Amino acid sequence: MSRVRTAFLQGRLRSFLPYGPEDLPARIAADRAAPRSELAAALEAYLKRLGAPARSLESARRIAHPRSRVVITGQQAGLLTGPAFTLYKAHSALKLAYAYDDADRPVVGLFWVASQDHDTAEVSRIHFLDAEERIRELALDLPEAVPVARLPFAPYREEVLAFVRAFGGHAGVRERIEAALEGEWSYAEAFARLLLAFLGVHGVVPLDPMAPELAPLFVPALERELEDPLASSMAINAAGEALGSVGIAPSLGRPPGATNLFLEGDDGRRRLLHYDDGVFSDGLRRYRAEDLRSLLQSEPSRLTPAAGLRPVVQDAVVPTAGLVVGPGEMAYVAQLAGVYRLHGLEPPAVIDRMHGLVLEPPVRRILEKYTLDPWAFLEAPEEAMLEALARTSTAAAELERGLRRVEDEFSRMLAALPALDPTLTGAFERSQRRLEGEIERLRGKLLAAELQQKRIVRDQYRRLLTHLRPLGRPQERVYSFLGYILKHGPEVLERLCKAPARGRVTIDA
Numbered sequence: 001m002s003r004v005r006t007a008f009l010q011g012r013l014r015s016f017l018p019y020g021p022e023d024l025p026a027r028i029a030a031d032r033a034a035p036r037s038e039l040a041a042a043l044e045a046y047l048k049r050l051g052a053p054a055r056s057l058e059s060a061r062r063i064a065h066p067r068s069r070v071v072i073t074g075q076q077a078g079l080l081t082g083p084a085f086t087l088y089k090a091h092s093a094l095k096l097a098y099a100y101d102d103a104d105r106p107v108v109g110l111f112w113v114a115s116q117d118h119d120t121a122e123v124s125r126i127h128f129l130d131a132e133e134r135i136r137e138l139a140l141d142l143p144e145a146v147p148v149a150r151l152p153f154a155p156y157r158e159e160v161l162a163f164v165r166a167f168g169g170h171a172g173v174r175e176r177i178e179a180a181l182e183g184e185w186s187y188a189e190a191f192a193r194l195l196l197a198f199l200g201v202h203g204v205v206p207l208d209p210m211a212p213e214l215a216p217l218f219v220p221a222l223e224r225e226l227e228d229p230l231a232s233s234m235a236i237n238a239a240g241e242a243l244g245s246v247g248i249a250p251s252l253g254r255p256p257g258a259t260n261l262f263l264e265g266d267d268g269r270r271r272l273l274h275y276d277d278g279v280f281s282d283g284l285r286r287y288r289a290e291d292l293r294s295l296l297q298s299e300p301s302r303l304t305p306a307a308g309l310r311p312v313v314q315d316a317v318v319p320t321a322g323l324v325v326g327p328g329e330m331a332y333v334a335q336l337a338g339v340y341r342l343h344g345l346e347p348p349a350v351i352d353r354m355h356g357l358v359l360e361p362p363v364r365r366i367l368e369k370y371t372l373d374p375w376a377f378l379e380a381p382e383e384a385m386l387e388a389l390a391r392t393s394t395a396a397a398e399l400e401r402g403l404r405r406v407e408d409e410f411s412r413m414l415a416a417l418p419a420l421d422p423t424l425t426g427a428f429e430r431s432q433r434r435l436e437g438e439i440e441r442l443r444g445k446l447l448a449a450e451l452q453q454k455r456i457v458r459d460q461y462r463r464l465l466t467h468l469r470p471l472g473r474p475q476e477r478v479y480s481f482l483g484y485i486l487k488h489g490p491e492v493l494e495r496l497c498k499a500p501a502r503g504r505v506t507i508d509a
Helices: 003-014 021-029 036-050 054-062 085-100 154-167 171-181 187-202 215-227 231-245 289-298 310-315 327-333 337-342 361-369 374-379 381-390 394-420 422-453 455-468 481-488 491-497
Strands: 069-075 107-113 125-129 135-139 205-207 258-264 270-276 279-281 303-305 320-325 349-352 355-359 504-508
Touching (some): 021 349, 036 205, 054 187, 054 205, 069 085, 085 481, 107 187, 125 481, 187 481, 215 303, 231 258, 258 279, 279 289, 289 303, 303 310, 310 320, 355 481, 361 455, 374 381, 381 455, 481 491
Parallel strands (some): 069 320, 320 349, 355 504
Antiparallel strands (some): 258 270, 270 279
16 A cells, blocks of 8 residues: 555544544543542552562552543553564553653553453464574464463463573573563463563553453443443444445444453353343353343453453543554544443543664665665565665666656545545545556566566565565564564663654664
8 A cells, every 4th residue: 555545544534533642632631530549559459469660550559649641552462572563552652651741640651451352363473583584483372262361371481481592682681581471470461570571660550451450440331331232333333334435444343233242151262242132142151131240240350342342441440541552453443432422431532653663783784775764665665675776777767767657646636536526536546556556566576677686685685574574564563572672682672762652763773
């Protein structure tokens, strides 16, 4: 997708979000009811059990202030903290909280550990890039459909530590990882302890909604959802239809009868509840609303929200002013304004997270040699490399200029269409996508021809792909930032912590 078209769609998406980054100061200043004292006490008890450092404990206590606000983010409990964007999210939330923190209105950065998530395939593997530029992968064999809060980490500890030790790197960092993973923790708790081990000194506050200290706080919001269990699904589908009417494919959709509630069965598996004629069903058993209310009182962590309800259940307890998200999350949060209204809540300011690129010395040298923009290479490696080669090849330069002219002309026409005839936009976008596909295929052939003739250039192009776009995906979605800390030492983490809260950031390793 071209950069122009991406910006075009993001602009449309923004109109479905009641509050954006520019509204964060006003959301912080606004009054917001929340069970602050109960939340602060529960967080402090949870963090003490995890052995959290003093800075995180102090941050949790400050939530008890009657005017406190929170900037929150979250992610699944990935192996060894998961892909780098997990720490980028945490950094964004912490940095924004610091920017607005005040003694009269404390602002705290929270990290929601998605311990209820049962897609264990997403959290079972990790990739590090070693000193020889080889991709090291660890994949654990985790049971399916089980919330990660229920998985003990101990059976996997030695396999994980063997991977870390074989990777080598900074001894002090390795010892910190080993200490964080020592003990009888759940998979989600092991993740939270690693967050605390590396960001606790900066005041990060993990929040695990399935922790026994915290789960009871979310019962009132879940009980409200039981009163009209299909209303939130209808609101999500209505918002999806509105998105579709302006050319944006909705991220969320609910089939008839599907609620936004999951129930953890007696077998430990998490299943979506359906509702019909006053009765809930998980496909195995049927439940009345009073059965589920009783379960919430005795085992509150067994009834959990689906993605379309989770931010709302979160904000029924947390005095959220800002929600830090990635691009995919922004698309589904845009469908939730109606769900917030059903629960009597005002949505937070939705803020795009920081996007990071770690540049190791070999990569920086190659980029400088070809005067390549790393972000341009990340978005379109073939196009960026061809542009670089075009600076030394007359034929390649002429072909690239021609392709650029075609792209620019389509972009200009796309921008002009709303004023001319909005009904043509969809057809024009489909034509543009087909054209972009043809242009990318042509660029690929041109690049292949150039690289075939120049072995050194071919090798350097492959090195750039390994570092910046491994496995065909952006670096931040593949490599763990923990791997860079282990490889280069704590200084690379300090550079991240000094980076801006938002935007594109390059981090020297």
